[in-house]
Amino acid sequence: MEHSKASRQDLLGSERLLEQTILACSRTASEMVWERLPPLRTDSRSLARNRIVTTTSRPNPAHAAFDIIRTKLLQGLTEHNWTTVAITSPTPGCGKTNVALNVAFSLANQKECRTVLIDLDLKRPQLAKMLGIEAVQPLESFLRGETDIADVFLRHGDNLAIGANRQPVTFSAELLQSRETVRVLQDMRQRMDPHVILFDMPPMLANDDVLAFLPNVDCALLVAAAEQSTLDEVDICEQELSERTNLLGVVLNKCRFSPEKYGY
Amino acid sequence: MNAADIRFYSSILLRRMPYLLAITAAGLTIAVIVAFVLPSIYRASAKILVEAPQIPAELAKSTVPIEAVQQLQIIRQEITTRDDLLALADKLDIYAQSEERPTDEDIVDDMRSRITFEEVELGATGAGASVVSIAFTAPEPYLAARVVNELVDLILARQQQQRTGRAADTLQFFNQTVARLGSDLNQVEAEILKFKNANTGTLPESLGFRRNQQASQQERLIALQREEADLLSKRNNLAESYALTGQLPDAEAVTPEQQMLEQLNRALVDQLAIFSETSPNIVALRTRITSLQEALRTRQSQGARPSTGSKLHSAFEVQLTYINERLQAITQEKAAIAESIAALKTSIDATPASETVLNSLERNRANLQMQYNTAIARRAEALIGQQIENRSDGGRFSVLERATPPEAPESPKRRRIALMGALGGLGLAVAFVALLEFLNGTIRRPLELERMLGHKPVATIPYITTADEIRFPVKRALAVLLSTAAIPILLIAVYLFYLPLSAAAQNAYRWLAALG
Numbered sequence: 001m002e003h004s005k006a007s008r009q010d011l012l013g014s015e016r017l018l019e020q021t022i023l024a025c026s027r028t029a030s031e032m033v034w035e036r037l038p039p040l041r042t043d044s045r046s047l048a049r050n051r052i053v054t055t056t057s058r059p060n061p062a063h064a065a066f067d068i069i070r071t072k073l074l075q076g077l078t079e080h081n082w083t084t085v086a087i088t089s090p091t092p093g094c095g096k097t098n099v100a101l102n103v104a105f106s107l108a109n110q111k112e113c114r115t116v117l118i119d120l121d122l123k124r125p126q127l128a129k130m131l132g133i134e135a136v137q138p139l140e141s142f143l144r145g146e147t148d149i150a151d152v153f154l155r156h157g158d159n160l161a162i163g164a165n166r167q168p169v170t171f172s173a174e175l176l177q178s179r180e181t182v183r184v185l186q187d188m189r190q191r192m193d194p195h196v197i198l199f200d201m202p203p204m205l206a207n208d209d210v211l212a213f214l215p216n217v218d219c220a221l222l223v224a225a226a227e228q229s230t231l232d233e234v235d236i237c238e239q240e241l242s243e244r245t246n247l248l249g250v251v252l253n254k255c256r257f258s259p260e261k262y263g264y
Numbered sequence: 265m266n267a268a269d270i271r272f273y274s275s276i277l278l279r280r281m282p283y284l285l286a287i288t289a290a291g292l293t294i295a296v297i298v299a300f301v302l303p304s305i306y307r308a309s310a311k312i313l314v315e316a317p318q319i320p321a322e323l324a325k326s327t328v329p330i331e332a333v334q335q336l337q338i339i340r341q342e343i344t345t346r347d348d349l350l351a352l353a354d355k356l357d358i359y360a361q362s363e364e365r366p367t368d369e370d371i372v373d374d375m376r377s378r379i380t381f382e383e384v385e386l387g388a389t390g391a392g393a394s395v396v397s398i399a400f401t402a403p404e405p406y407l408a409a410r411v412v413n414e415l416v417d418l419i420l421a422r423q424q425q426q427r428t429g430r431a432a433d434t435l436q437f438f439n440q441t442v443a444r445l446g447s448d449l450n451q452v453e454a455e456i457l458k459f460k461n462a463n464t465g466t467l468p469e470s471l472g473f474r475r476n477q478q479a480s481q482q483e484r485l486i487a488l489q490r491e492e493a494d495l496l497s498k499r500n501n502l503a504e505s506y507a508l509t510g511q512l513p514d515a516e517a518v519t520p521e522q523q524m525l526e527q528l529n530r531a532l533v534d535q536l537a538i539f540s541e542t543s544p545n546i547v548a549l550r551t552r553i554t555s556l557q558e559a560l561r562t563r564q565s566q567g568a569r570p571s572t573g574s575k576l577h578s579a580f581e582v583q584l585t586y587i588n589e590r591l592q593a594i595t596q597e598k599a600a601i602a603e604s605i606a607a608l609k610t611s612i613d614a615t616p617a618s619e620t621v622l623n624s625l626e627r628n629r630a631n632l633q634m635q636y637n638t639a640i641a642r643r644a645e646a647l648i649g650q651q652i653e654n655r656s657d658g659g660r661f662s663v664l665e666r667a668t669p670p671e672a673p674e675s676p677k678r679r680r681i682a683l684m685g686a687l688g689g690l691g692l693a694v695a696f697v698a699l700l701e702f703l704n705g706t707i708r709r710p711l712e713l714e715r716m717l718g719h720k721p722v723a724t725i726p727y728i729t730t731a732d733e734i735r736f737p738v739k740r741a742l743a744v745l746l747s748t749a750a751i752p753i754l755l756i757a758v759y760l761f762y763l764p765l766s767a768a769a770q771n772a773y774r775w776l777a778a779l780g
Binding site for chain 1: 271272275279704705706707708709710712713716717721722723724725726727728730731732
């Protein structure tokens with residue numbers, strides 16, 4: 001396992017070298033891809049209703065927490081030269097999508113950092129609903145390589161691309177483990193050249209989607225919801241994630257009890 | 265436990281406030297309903313002073329020397345008998361309110377449980393007196409007071425009846441004894457009288473008289489014997505002298521004139537010693553003597569000549585006859601006296617025997633008399649005792665305080681029940697929340713996650729409130745209030761529209777009371 005992981009690291013490292021060599025010529029290509037993405041129109045009221053706090057500058061204790069996550073995430077990624085992050089949780093409703101969106105918007109505030117967020121919770125896609133995106137191509141067809149990046153991704157500002165989805169996929173695990181998907185994602189990564197790719201994953205204990213997709217990510221972030229997730233659940237998921245990939249850490253969401261009150 | 269923990273737990277309680285409020289409100293409501301549904305029970309009580317005899321026992325004894333407290337115990341047992349209780353319940357219509365008349369057993373049990381006798385301690389001073397309180401509980405104040413007063417009257421009447429009854433019994437007993445002893449006494453006295461009548465001659469009290477009589481008879485006998493001897497010798501002398509001289513030895517003196525002359529001469533001598541020769545008495549006496557001498561001289565000169573011989577012979581005969589007659593009379597008298605003496609002797613000899621019999625009879629009578637006297641004295645005491653009892657001056661119960669209808673019910677203590685309901689509800693609510701937290705294995709705070717993972721979580725995102733939720737404290741509080749209020753309202757509605765709740769509560773209360 002260690003060996004395979006190490007070899008994969010090597011592989012990725014070599015790919016990165018390769019990428020860096022063709023960086024000069026591809027940079028313009030990726031910029032062109034980014035520019036071609038249709039812009040994301042967000043409704044600030046809708047965002048506020050869906051608890052997206054990082055788009056505004058309104059002082060919110062959660063905003064600071066998301067910024068902390070962003071910073072720690074970037075530091076971790078930079079340290080290990082990682083790009084892809086799976087955001088998952090033990091059970092549904094822990095706020096994965098919310099955390100993913102908030103972190104994504106927080107990352108977007110980091111101007112030199114390009115971020116891609118893809119909704120891979122194929123059974124119950126939430127991202128589009130949260131953002132209030134009405135018409136969007138199904139992600140399934142993109143993952144099958146049937147549609148282009150520009151058909152599914154929307155651009156927020158200059159450095160955040162969001163791949164939302166509105167149509168549930170029945171055989172999501174199979175799709176996620178298919179070679180085509182892996183290839184499509186690899187292709188997307190090459191063409192868009194993001195610094196961070198966030199995968200909004202389904203809950204771990206609900207189905208095997210996460211297990212199926214874990215080999216394709218560099219690291220994982222576990223979202224636990226206070227007063228919802230039990231210690232046992234978190235323990236199981238943590239062990240699972242530690243075995244299969246690198247666990248960036250656990251985020252405790254929805255915490256109503258804040259022992260430390262830092263005031264600015 | 266540090267400040268953070270305390271804040272944590274208090275925040276949990278704050279979060280669970282709806283539960284707390286709802287359960288507490290439910291508890292309070294139930295308690296309040298129970299408190300108001302429970303029937304009011306009024307308790308009336310009266311006090312009876314049980315005191316030592318008012319007339320000291322040294323002066324006049326009561327005939328009922330039972331300890332007053334003991335007597336009260338007896339009376340208590342007596343008035344709580346089944347029949348008495350049933351009679352009381354009927355008389356005062358205690359169970360008029362119940363739809364159907366309970367069984368006699370139930371009535372008796374219920375009445376017994378509602379009557380309380382309590383001895384009120386008077387402290388160390390209460391050696392002679394004690395106070396007993398009698399209480400009764402009833403749904404109505406007037407009924408409670410009436411029952412208590414009835415009980416008090418009953419107790420007093422019973423006590424009076426008991427004591428006077430006993431006193432009367434005692435008196436009656438002594439009356440009977442006196443009557444019996446009196447008749448016995450009469451009988452014995454009749455026997456004595458009969459015996460005395462039957463044995464008049466041998467009664468010891470006439471013994472002395474009889475002995476005297478005997479002695480005098482014997483003396484008389486001796487005198488007679490002496491006279492007899494005298495007469496015999498006189499007759500012999502007479503016979504001898506007549507045979508010798510043919511003359512009587514003392515013929516002159518035998519005529520009455522001669523005797524009178526001698527007497528007059530003797531009187532003249534006596535008078536001359538006192539009076540002078542010329543006093544009229546002496547003169548009269550001398551005149552009578554001379555006239556009598558004249559008469560005698562003439563009679564001698566006339567009589568001596570015609571019949572001297574026959575006259576002498578007939579005088580001798582007369583004297584002899586007289587002596588013989590006398591002797592004969594003496595013999596007769598002697599025989600009579602001897603007979604009388606013999607009779608007296610027999611009577612005297614029989615006297616000790618009859619005395620013994622009489623003594624035993626007398627002793628018997630004396631015994632009876634003594635008993636009779638004692639009985640009479642006792643009867644007098646009993647009479648006094650009865651009067652004491654009748655006057656209620658013996659050791660007695662007196663009513664210190666009659667029962668008055670209580671103003672406030674003794675139970676239920678509505679406020680207390682309500683308070684207890686609220687407290688119980690709160691306790692239940694806290695316990696419920698604690699149980700909820702105990703069963704809840706979810707993560708609550710970063711500390712728990714940290715303990716498990718061994719390191720801090722990447723970040724802790726506080727709960728993000730949306731604009732709607734910011735407005736929502738008001739709404740939420742309203743909802744909490746409404747839901748909290750809904751429970752009591754529901755209960756009250758159930759109570760109002762489904763009345764058996766009150767019956768259920770009563771039953772529950774009875775059960776509890778029975779258990780307690």
